[in-house]
Amino acid sequence: MKTSIIELKGLTKTYGLTHVVDNLDLNIEKGEIFGLLGPNGAGKTTTILMMLGLVEPTSGTPLISGHNATTNPISIKSKVGYMPDNIGFYDQMTGLENLMYIGQLNGLSRFEVEKMAIEVMDTVGLSHAINMKTATFSRGMKQRLGLAEVLIKQPEIIILDEPTLGIDPTGVKAFLELIKQLSHKKGLTVLLSSHHLNQVQQVCDRVGIFVKGKLLAEGNISELSKKLFPEASYQIYLTLKEPIQIPWKDQLDLMQLHHIEKVTIKENQIHIACNKDLTPDIVRFMATKNYDIIGVHQKEYGLVEIYQKYFENPT
Numbered sequence: 633m634k635t636s637i638i639e640l641k642g643l644t645k646t647y648g649l650t651h652v653v654d655n656l657d658l659n660i661e662k663g664e665i666f667g668l669l670g671p672n673g674a675g676k677t678t679t680i681l682m683m684l685g686l687v688e689p690t691s692g693t694p695l696i697s698g699h700n701a702t703t704n705p706i707s708i709k710s711k712v713g714y715m716p717d718n719i720g721f722y723d724q725m726t727g728l729e730n731l732m733y734i735g736q737l738n739g740l741s742r743f744e745v746e747k748m749a750i751e752v753m754d755t756v757g758l759s760h761a762i763n764m765k766t767a768t769f770s771r772g773m774k775q776r777l778g779l780a781e782v783l784i785k786q787p788e789i790i791i792l793d794e795p796t797l798g799i800d801p802t803g804v805k806a807f808l809e810l811i812k813q814l815s816h817k818k819g820l821t822v823l824l825s826s827h828h829l830n831q832v833q834q835v836c837d838r839v840g841i842f843v844k845g846k847l848l849a850e851g852n853i854s855e856l857s858k859k860l861f862p863e864a865s866y867q868i869y870l871t872l873k874e875p876i877q878i879p880w881k882d883q884l885d886l887m888q889l890h891h892i893e894k895v896t897i898k899e900n901q902i903h904i905a906c907n908k909d910l911t912p913d914i915v916r917f918m919a920t921k922n923y924d925i926i927g928v929h930q931k932e933y934g935l936v937e938i939y940q941k942y943f944e945n946p947t
């Protein structure tokens with residue numbers, strides 16, 4: 633049975649007359665990687681701060697691991713690791729010293745902290761930098777050390793605010809891979825707040841699209857795509873060896889396959905929009921009619937299209 637580790641119930645924050653977060657209901661399961669997406673000012677950080685017990689909601693409840701973050705912020709502190717978008721370190725201390733300092737602040741004894749810090753440096757791929765001063769760290773190394781600081785607290789949930797800001801594409805890929813591995817191996821729940829749709833798509837199991845304090849939609853990419861593009865969830869493109877004569881003599885027969893919404897022909901290309909994946913049936917049909925198929929591919933709607941659709945037509 634799935635267990636919600638994060639349960640936001642009717643969460644609302646009002647500044648003046650503005651509902652910055654507006655009656656937000658959201659459940660995140662244990663071990664899930666959830667992407668919180670939204671433009672600047674959507675209310676993502678305010679939501680995170682309420683989950684951490686650092687901002688008091690106007691109404692509603694943020695339940696984290698069964699604890700109310702508003703009334704019991706101390707118990708949340710040991711369960712949640714938060715990596716803000718601007719992380720600071722003591723520049724003249726080494727990576728290991730920074731990490732040991734944070735570990736001790738979080739209650740680890742002097743004896744256990746060094747062993748644990750070395751282990752965590754290894755987990756985030758910074759073993760080589762243990763004795764380097766953080767002033768000499770690259771941006772990517774600093775992000776990894778930021779993640780190490782979160783991990784040394786041994787949290788159940790990690791919250792990352794724009795974690796890949798300023799890292800080069802190779803670094804981003806490696807960092808996201810690390811997050812995924814951590815979540816899968818250690819059963820960590822991850823909440824990732826970001827503007828970078830492609831990155832969120834690569835790593836998140838589910839996403840929430842957040843605009844003006846409201847969660848407009850949530851689900852995995854394929855659920856969101858079906859909800860937003862119900863008329864044609866599957867787009868199948870066939871390339872034939874020879875061009876097709878229009879009107880196409882076999883079109884009516886093809887339409888006998890249920891679930892086809894639309895057929896468009898352009899020279900040797902056929903584009904078929906369906907509300908079910910009919911690729912094998914269509915290929916079989918074309919083969920029985922003796923067409924030579926030289927290419928078949930499907931277009932899938934990704935997060936970029938989903939996000940654009942919400943902003944073109946936010947209802």
Ligand SMILES: Nc1ncnc2c1ncn2[C@@H]1O[C@H](COP(=O)(O)OP(=O)(O)OP(=O)(O)O)[C@@H](O)[C@H]1O
Pocket residue numbers: 647652670671672673674675676677678679
């Ligand atoms: N303490 C505050 N007092 C008044 N307004 C605030 C306060 N904190 C945040 N806001 C307003 O709430 C809105 C949401 O801000 P928030 O930082 O939560 O958005 P965000 O989605 O995290 O944006 P970004 O992606 O830019 O970080 C903004 O309009 C912001 O100006």
